[in-house]
Amino acid sequence: MQEINSNKDEFSARDNLSLNGTAKKSGFFRRRRNGGSIGYVLGSVIVFITAFALGIIFTIYMTTHSFNNGLIKDIQKPILTASGIPADAHPQWLDLEAAFANIDHFYYSQDKVDHKKMIYTAAEAAVHTLGDPFTLFRQPEQARNDAQDLNARRTGGGIGIYTAIRDGKLLVSQLVPGNPAEKAGLREGDIISKADGNPIVISGDTAKDLDNASKILRGEIGTLVKLEIIRPAENNRVFEVTITRADVTIPPVITRIIGENKDVGYISVTTFGGDTVKQFDEKVAELEKSNPTSYVLDLRNNPGGLVPEAQKLLGRFLDGGVAFYRDVPYQNSRNQPENVINETSGVKLFNKPLAVLINGGTASASEITAGALQDRGRAALIGEKSFGKGVAQYVIGLPGNSSVRVTFEQWFTPNKTNLGETKGLLPNIGVTLKQEDVWTGRDPQLDRALQFLQNKEVVPPVPATGEKN
Numbered sequence: 001m002q003e004i005n006s007n008k009d010e011f012s013a014r015d016n017l018s019l020n021g022t023a024k025k026s027g028f029f030r031r032r033r034n035g036g037s038i039g040y041v042l043g044s045v046i047v048f049i050t051a052f053a054l055g056i057i058f059t060i061y062m063t064t065h066s067f068n069n070g071l072i073k074d075i076q077k078p079i080l081t082a083s084g085i086p087a088d089a090h091p092q093w094l095d096l097e098a099a100f101a102n103i104d105h106f107y108y109s110q111d112k113v114d115h116k117k118m119i120y121t122a123a124e125a126a127v128h129t130l131g132d133p134f135t136l137f138r139q140p141e142q143a144r145n146d147a148q149d150l151n152a153r154r155t156g157g158g159i160g161i162y163t164a165i166r167d168g169k170l171l172v173s174q175l176v177p178g179n180p181a182e183k184a185g186l187r188e189g190d191i192i193s194k195a196d197g198n199p200i201v202i203s204g205d206t207a208k209d210l211d212n213a214s215k216i217l218r219g220e221i222g223t224l225v226k227l228e229i230i231r232p233a234e235n236n237r238v239f240e241v242t243i244t245r246a247d248v249t250i251p252p253v254i255t256r257i258i259g260e261n262k263d264v265g266y267i268s269v270t271t272f273g274g275d276t277v278k279q280f281d282e283k284v285a286e287l288e289k290s291n292p293t294s295y296v297l298d299l300r301n302n303p304g305g306l307v308p309e310a311q312k313l314l315g316r317f318l319d320g321g322v323a324f325y326r327d328v329p330y331q332n333s334r335n336q337p338e339n340v341i342n343e344t345s346g347v348k349l350f351n352k353p354l355a356v357l358i359n360g361g362t363a364s365a366s367e368i369t370a371g372a373l374q375d376r377g378r379a380a381l382i383g384e385k386s387f388g389k390g391v392a393q394y395v396i397g398l399p400g401n402s403s404v405r406v407t408f409e410q411w412f413t414p415n416k417t418n419l420g421e422t423k424g425l426l427p428n429i430g431v432t433l434k435q436e437d438v439w440t441g442r443d444p445q446l447d448r449a450l451q452f453l454q455n456k457e458v459v460p461p462v463p464a465t466g467e468k469n
Contacts, residue, residue: 096122120402127404134393136405143403146395150273150305157221158248161186163213164441169193170200170213173441176250184243186229193238194228206439219245253279257290259450265292266446269313272305272365277312281346284316294353294453296446297373300383304364307392308341314372315342317379319350323372325412326392335412340372353456354379355449358427363387371413371425380452380459381427383445390419426462 086093100118107113123137138146160179164171172190175182192200195216202209217225226242252275254268265287269276297317304310311323323340327333356379358370367386373379390412393405412418419425429452431445451457 123402123404132407134389134391134405135407138403138405140401143397143401146403150271156218156247157223157245158218159184159225159243159245160248161217162441163192163210163217165202165206165209165439166441168202168204170202170209171441176248177254178251179248180243180246184241186241187231187233189231189233191230191232192227193230196226206436210439221245221247251279252276253283255283255287257287257292258296258446259454262290263293264450264453265290265295266298267295268298269366269369270302272302272307272309272313272369274306274309276305276309277316277346280313280316284347284349288347292352294355295349296355296357296449296453297369297379298357298446299362299366299370300357300359300445301361302363302366303361304366304389307338307365307368310365310369311338311341312343312346314340314369316347317349317354317373318376321376322414324368324414325416326409327411328409330408338411353453355452356381357383357445357449358386358425359384359433359445360387360424362425363389364392367419367425368411368413371417371419374425374428374462375414375417377459380429380457381425381462382429382449382452383427383431384433385423385427386419386425388419388422388424428460428462430463 100115103113103118104110120137120139127135127137158179159181160176161172161181162174162176164173170192172181172186172188172192174188175186192213194200200213200216219225223245224242225245226240228238228240231237231239250270252269252271252273254270256266258264258266265284267280267284267287269280314323318340320342321340322337324338326336326338328336354373356370356373358366358381362370363386367389370381370386374381390410391407392409392411393407396404396406398404410418410420413425417425429448431448433443433445437444
């Protein structure tokens with residue numbers, strides 16, 4: 001037993017030695033394999049970095065050298081395209097870079113070298129060569145102002161009134177809601193007799209008098225102007241008011257009740273920004289409490305804005321259907337219908353008579369609105385021929401906070417009217433607003449719209465020559 005046990009112990013010892021040896025041998029090979037893996041990884045990284053560096057060097061070489069033809073030229077084209085360099089004008093691109101470099105090196109007055117201004121000027125010149133007045137490069141401040149103007153029209157430092165000359169006096173003909181004059185308590189019809197203690201002199205030259213008044217009332221933002229006011233509505237009461245000038249903004253929607261019987265809702269839409277339809281719903285809902293029998297939609301001097309907002313606003317007057325057609329070359333799209341957008345919320349004015357005021361300042365999205373209402377038989381257009389902007393732009397923000405406006409489509413009214421050919425929408429009823437009307441605070445176009453609605457006239461056809469009706 002003892003011997004057997006000894007043998008067993010001896011065998012176990014040998015077995016253990018054998019196993020330990022194998023374990024040591026296995027560990028050795030594992031270390032060799034791990035070392036090989038690390039070497040493989042390091043080698044791969046080195047190859048990748050080398051290839052990447054060579055790729056950068058090759059790309060730099062291909063983008064900074066010009067080749068006339070051959071295989072190298074064909075290889076170069078996709079590299080230029082990927083680098084944002086026009087392959088068909090690569091030598092000229094290099095010329096531009098060389099011009100900048102030579103100015104930096106040789107120009108005698110280096111303190112006058114302004115790289116930002118040079119680049120902005122080059123970008124502005126580039127879009128100018130297209131001959132399209134609507135494709136524009138906008139520097140950061142211009143781009144910022146454009147974005148603000150989509151939500152409210154900005155007019156600079158002032159008090160927020162429109163003035164007129166009547167009976168030899170300077171009148172407040174209209175207040176711009178939400179601006180300093182309204183907040184200070186001025187009313188339409190007030191007479192401004194003095195400014196900062198100096199009498200308002202009316203010479204009889206209306207244009208000159210209004211220009212002088214504008215110079216007096218406008219000024220640096222934050223400065224004060226003291227006005228003496230005569231209020232005919234209160235037995236010619238005379239009082240003074242001091243107003244702080246501000247950056248006057250014209251809200252996107254202005255409403256009021258008008259007409260002899262105070263039964264017509266007046267809606268002025270000044271721009272199509274992101275807040276326009278929301279304000280439209282809020283303000284027209286207030287008008288509806290007065291139960292107007294009809295409406296005037298004033299799109300005069302509305303330069304346009306966001307097309308989807310125009311489609312949504314059309315959805316307040318039209319129950320579905322085509323808003324306009326569009327051709328988008330880069331999408332290979334022709335005569336693509338774009339419909340009115342009817343939202344579940346918002347006011348619905350489908351059945352109330354409507355007149356729309358237009359003039360030479362009615363453009364873009366406001367022309368889409370007016371054109372759809374006219375072609376669909378929903379409203380009469382009254383006033384003067386519109387601007388004629390039958391194209392639309394993308395506004396693209398750029399990394400340096402500048403922007404570029406790029407014309408990307410042409411559009412047509414529901415009846416396929418091409419504004420590029422007609423140079424604008426013709427009104428159903430032509431009425432000219434003369435300068436003396438502006439001077440005296442009169443509005444024959446609005447008066448004609450009220451007459452049309454109150455007499456329940458039938459919408460006349462568009463005159464072939466645009467003559468007055």
